[in-house]
Amino acid sequence: MTSKTAATQKFFVDFKKPASDGVFDGPAFEKFLHDRIKVEGRAGQLGDKIKIQSEGTHKLSVSSTIPFSKRYLKYLTKKFLKKHQIRNYIRVIASSKNTYELRYFLVDEQDPEEEDEADS
Numbered sequence: 001m002t003s004k005t006a007a008t009q010k011f012f013v014d015f016k017k018p019a020s021d022g023v024f025d026g027p028a029f030e031k032f033l034h035d036r037i038k039v040e041g042r043a044g045q046l047g048d049k050i051k052i053q054s055e056g057t058h059k060l061s062v063s064s065t066i067p068f069s070k071r072y073l074k075y076l077t078k079k080f081l082k083k084h085q086i087r088n089y090i091r092v093i094a095s096s097k098n099t100y101e102l103r104y105f106l107v108d109e110q111d112p113e114e115e116d117e118a119d120s
Contacts, residue, residue, distance in 0.1 A: 009064045011073050012099040016058035018090055024102065025084075030060055032080045033073075039066065074100055 018024035033052050035044045046052070050064045062073060074092050077100060081087040095101040 007065075009068050010098060011062045011068075011070050012055065013060045013062075013073065013077060013102070014058065014095065014099060015060070015102040017104065018086070018102050019058045023086055023090070026054065026057065026060065028084075029077075029080055030054060032083075033060070033062065033076060036076055036079070037062075037072075070094075070098065070100075077102070 015024045019026055030052055037046060037050055039046055039049055049066045053061050055061050077092050081090055089105050090102050091105055093101050093103055
């Protein structure tokens with residue numbers, strides 16, 4: 001046995017709002033991460049080094065015993081959004097040191113019909 005234990009890193013992705021609106025598919029995202037995360041240059045072969053678990057219905061956790069970048073998780077999340085053509089109105093925001101949150105872009109535009117009614 002070695003005296004040094006492997007440090008576990010744990011990151012979360014919270015997709016509560018888009019999932020509750022029916023826009024975001026959590027299980028598909030979990031499978032996407034499982035298939036795309038690379039360990040030692042090989043995608044889809046996580047072994048026991050990286051674990052992807054569902055934390056309730058609107059949160060996903062990725063725990064790793066090998067060096068794993070939070071930025072890489074953000075990159076893969078953005079890639080998933082782009083693949084499902086929802087990248088245009090959902091963004092990935094770091095809400096804490098080890099958590100990303102998916103939020104809608106804020107749009108401050110009025111509807112064209114409302115502008116016409118205001119002019120009358």
